[in-house]
Amino acid sequence: MEEIKHSHVEVNGLKLHVAEIGTGPMVVLFLHGFPQIWYTWRYQMIAVAKAGYRAVAYDFRGYGFSEIPAEPEKGGFIDLVEDTISLLDTFGISKAFLVGTDLGSFPAYMIAVLYPERVAGIVSLGVPFKLPGPSDARDLMPRRFLLQKVAGARQS
Template structure:
């Protein structure tokens, strides 16, 4: 793989891990989802750099190699917006192409609304734009739907805590490579939906799994379950990513 440089940048009192490649005058900033980290974008970063752009991806606060905030239970999407703007300021970048996926789409949308002068263009994967405000979509989902389970205080933490980090990551990628979102039976936890003998999806290698596991060994899942799943996102609307 092409050389991607790594550094830590102090942003809003936290040291955030930043990956970068390319030296073009135009910047593409990649915003990851869950259970993703900067590495999710590694191949896209290389392609973008070869096309003449400066490609940047960073681990959100509490994810991967970035520092965990002192009070993770108070985290929200607006923190990711403020971190992203502060990171651009620190790096001396006035405008960027934003590419967000999953939870990363929300700060991308919010930045485009709140700071339109900082956005050249925006690409979103997996999550459509929606206006701020309460939503009741989650109420239409069955009780075993993964979002409902992961929004219950302590339930996902207890479910994940029965396994090592590598197994949790493997299970999540197996579950979400299926044709339907994970929905457990009443007597079943989300992690128990995966047969241990199930192989990884063909697009997710053992090397990829090892990288993800090593980074989540450092950060744990405390903040990544708070944001996006358990946070009161009055700053965007609803109760977490799925509502």
């Protein structure tokens, strides 16, 4: 995977790990699922870059090589939306194709609703089942797993 370049960018007070490949004028932004990281998309990123697109994926806050927020239990999907928009702004990307799987599908849909001018298209895979109606998106996050990850990271 030496073709894929890695960096960290400061977004909303956190350093997020970013992987990217390709230099095309259109961007495909990959949003990973739970409990995955950018690496989920490595083969798709290479294929998309070979097709002439710029492929970008990042580790969500608290995942992979990205920093963990001070109070992760207070976070929600809107944080992933704002992180993604800030990441696009940091790289000067005005519009992107969003590809989300599992957990990553929710911020992709939310971005399309809240920032439609930033979305060229959406691909959604493996969307978790959720009953219709009002609820807190944090209900979808496996709390015990996240808290164990945070506790382990803070001990090291």
